[in-house]
Amino acid sequence: MIKFQNVSKIYNSDICALDNISLEIKEKEFVSIVGRCGAGKTTLLKLLLAEEKPNSGQVFFQDNDVQKIKSRHLPELRRRVGVIFQDYKLLSSRNVYENVAYVMEVMGASNEEIKRDVPQVLEIVGLTEKRENFPVQLSGGEKQRVAIARALIHRPQLIIADEPTGNLDPYHTQDIIKLLEKINELGTTVILATHYKEIVNGLKKRVVTLEQGRIIRDEEKGRFIL
Amino acid sequence: MPIIISLKRIFNTGWKSFSQNIGLSVATVFVLVLIISLASSLFIIKDATQFVISDLQEKVDVSVYFKEDCPEENILVIKEKVEAISEVKRVEYVSREEALESFQQRHQDDEVLMSSLDELGTNPFLASLNIKSWQASQYASVVNFLENNGFEGQIAKIDYFQKKPVIEKIFSISSQINITGLILGLIFSIIALLIVFNHVRLAILNSKEEIEIQRLVGASNWFIRGPFIVQGIIAGIFAVFISVLIFGLGIFFLSPKIGEIVPGFILFEYFASNFFMILLIQLLVGIGLGVISSSIAIRKYLKV
Incomplete structure (x- = not known):
C-alpha cells in the first residue's frame, strides 16, 4: 500500500531529516514509527501526504507516485487518508461539530449523512457534550480527540497518527490506542508515530525505529528500543 | 447532487466570512456603491446628452440662399444632387x-x-435650400460639396458659417462628456478593483492557517477558493441593492429639476x-468587479 524508495529529505541544505529511507507498509498493517524528537517521523508522514517533496527517492501510495500527483488531484489522495496531527490543526472558526463535519462536507456527503455520522464519532471520542465548543475553549486533550474524530469520520483507508497521545492523560491515552487498534482490526491501515515507550510495547505490533533520519530497526512485534 | 450541495456549502462559508468581517465588508460595499452609481450615472448622462444633442440637431440646419436671378430649375437640380449625398438627411426647397x-x-x-415691406414693393427674400444632415459633424462636408461643384456662381450665401460655432459646440460637448465619463469610469473601476482585491487579500491572509488545514484534510481547490x-x-449584490435604492429615490426627487434643465x-x-x-x-x-478582483487576489495569495 505504501512504499518509500531510497527517500532523502534535506532542509536548508544542511539539516538531513531523512537519509535514504526504504520502507514498505502493507494494507491493514498497524505500524508504529518510533524515534526521538527530530528523528524524522513527522517528515516521513509529510512526504506521504505530499506536504513536502523529497530531495531524492520516491514515495508510493496505492501504486501512485505521490510526488507526481498533480496538485489538483492531491485532495483525492488526502481524502483517502485520515490524519491526526501533532498540533491538531483544527479550524478555529468552527466548533467541534463543524470541524468534524467539515471533512464530510469536503467529500460531498449529504446533510443527512453528516447528521448521522458526526454525533456517532463524537460519542466514540467522548466529546458529545462539547460539540458546540470552539477549539479555543477546549483543553489540549479535547482538541486531540476532535482531531481523532475528524480523522475517523470518513472511514479512510489509512490513518496516520502523529503523536496522537502527546497531550492526553494515561486514561485517555489507553482509550485512544484501543480505538486505533479497533479501527485497524476493522481493516484500516494505521501508521502511528510516537516516542512513548509504553504505548509501543503494549501494542505488540510492527515497529520501525528511526534515528537521525535512518531506519535502524524494523521488526514485526517489535519493542521500543533506543 | 454533490455539486449542488458543494455549491451551497461554498456559498454558506462565503456568507459566513462576509458577515464575520463586517467592518471590511461594509467598506467594500460602500466603494462598490460609488462605482456602480458612477457607472449608472454615466449611462443616464450619456442618454440625456444624446437626447439634448438630437433635440438640438433637429433644430440646426444649413440654409443655402440663391441669387435673385437663379432660375428655379437650377435650384431643383442642385437640390437633387445634394439629396444624393449620403450625409444628407433631408433637403427642403x-x-x-x-x-x-x-x-x-x-x-x-x-x-x-x-x-416697410409694403414700401419696398418687391420681394426681398431669396430662394433657399434648407439642408439637414444626420450628424452635426457632417455639415462641413455638405458645405464643401456646394462650394466646389460649380454652384458657387448661383449661391448668394451659405449661413453655415453663422451656425458653425453652435454646431461645433454641440459636437465638442458631447464628445467631452463621453471622454470624461470614460476616464472617470476607468479610474473609479481601478480603485474599486484595488479595494475589493484588498478585502479578499486580507480575508485570505487572516485565514492562512485555516486554508492550510483545509488543504490537508482534502478540500479541493474550488472548495477553498469558492467562498x-x-x-x-x-459585496457586489449588496452594493447593487443599495445603489438601486439610492438611484430610485434620488431620481424621484431630482426628476422635476432635471426636467427644467433638459426640457x-x-x-x-x-x-x-x-x-x-x-x-x-x-x-x-458590481458582481463583475467583485469576481474579477477576488479572483486576482486568490491567484496571487491563495496557492492551493
Whole structure:
C-alpha cells in the first residue's frame, strides 16, 4: 500500500531529516514509527501526504507516485487518508461539530449523512457534550480527540497518527490506542508515530525505529528500543 | 447532487466570512456603491446628452440662399444632387414666394415690419435650400460639396458659417462628456478593483492557517477558493441593492429639476422604462468587479 524508495529529505541544505529511507507498509498493517524528537517521523508522514517533496527517492501510495500527483488531484489522495496531527490543526472558526463535519462536507456527503455520522464519532471520542465548543475553549486533550474524530469520520483507508497521545492523560491515552487498534482490526491501515515507550510495547505490533533520519530497526512485534 | 450541495456549502462559508468581517465588508460595499452609481450615472448622462444633442440637431440646419436671378430649375437640380449625398438627411426647397409668405405670417402683427415691406414693393427674400444632415459633424462636408461643384456662381450665401460655432459646440460637448465619463469610469473601476482585491487579500491572509488545514484534510481547490469569490459576489449584490435604492429615490426627487434643465427629458420616466437595463449594468459592474478582483487576489495569495 505504501512504499518509500531510497527517500532523502534535506532542509536548508544542511539539516538531513531523512537519509535514504526504504520502507514498505502493507494494507491493514498497524505500524508504529518510533524515534526521538527530530528523528524524522513527522517528515516521513509529510512526504506521504505530499506536504513536502523529497530531495531524492520516491514515495508510493496505492501504486501512485505521490510526488507526481498533480496538485489538483492531491485532495483525492488526502481524502483517502485520515490524519491526526501533532498540533491538531483544527479550524478555529468552527466548533467541534463543524470541524468534524467539515471533512464530510469536503467529500460531498449529504446533510443527512453528516447528521448521522458526526454525533456517532463524537460519542466514540467522548466529546458529545462539547460539540458546540470552539477549539479555543477546549483543553489540549479535547482538541486531540476532535482531531481523532475528524480523522475517523470518513472511514479512510489509512490513518496516520502523529503523536496522537502527546497531550492526553494515561486514561485517555489507553482509550485512544484501543480505538486505533479497533479501527485497524476493522481493516484500516494505521501508521502511528510516537516516542512513548509504553504505548509501543503494549501494542505488540510492527515497529520501525528511526534515528537521525535512518531506519535502524524494523521488526514485526517489535519493542521500543533506543 | 454533490455539486449542488458543494455549491451551497461554498456559498454558506462565503456568507459566513462576509458577515464575520463586517467592518471590511461594509467598506467594500460602500466603494462598490460609488462605482456602480458612477457607472449608472454615466449611462443616464450619456442618454440625456444624446437626447439634448438630437433635440438640438433637429433644430440646426444649413440654409443655402440663391441669387435673385437663379432660375428655379437650377435650384431643383442642385437640390437633387445634394439629396444624393449620403450625409444628407433631408433637403427642403423654399421658394422666394414661400419665404415671403412665411415671413408675413410670422410678423403679421408687427405693423412696422409689414409697412416697410409694403414700401419696398418687391420681394426681398431669396430662394433657399434648407439642408439637414444626420450628424452635426457632417455639415462641413455638405458645405464643401456646394462650394466646389460649380454652384458657387448661383449661391448668394451659405449661413453655415453663422451656425458653425453652435454646431461645433454641440459636437465638442458631447464628445467631452463621453471622454470624461470614460476616464472617470476607468479610474473609479481601478480603485474599486484595488479595494475589493484588498478585502479578499486580507480575508485570505487572516485565514492562512485555516486554508492550510483545509488543504490537508482534502478540500479541493474550488472548495477553498469558492467562498472568497462568493464574498466578492455578495459585496457586489449588496452594493447593487443599495445603489438601486439610492438611484430610485434620488431620481424621484431630482426628476422635476432635471426636467427644467433638459426640457422634455423626464428622468424618472426614463429610469422606470430603462430600469432593467440600468439594473443589468449595475449587476454587471458590481458582481463583475467583485469576481474579477477576488479572483486576482486568490491567484496571487491563495496557492492551493
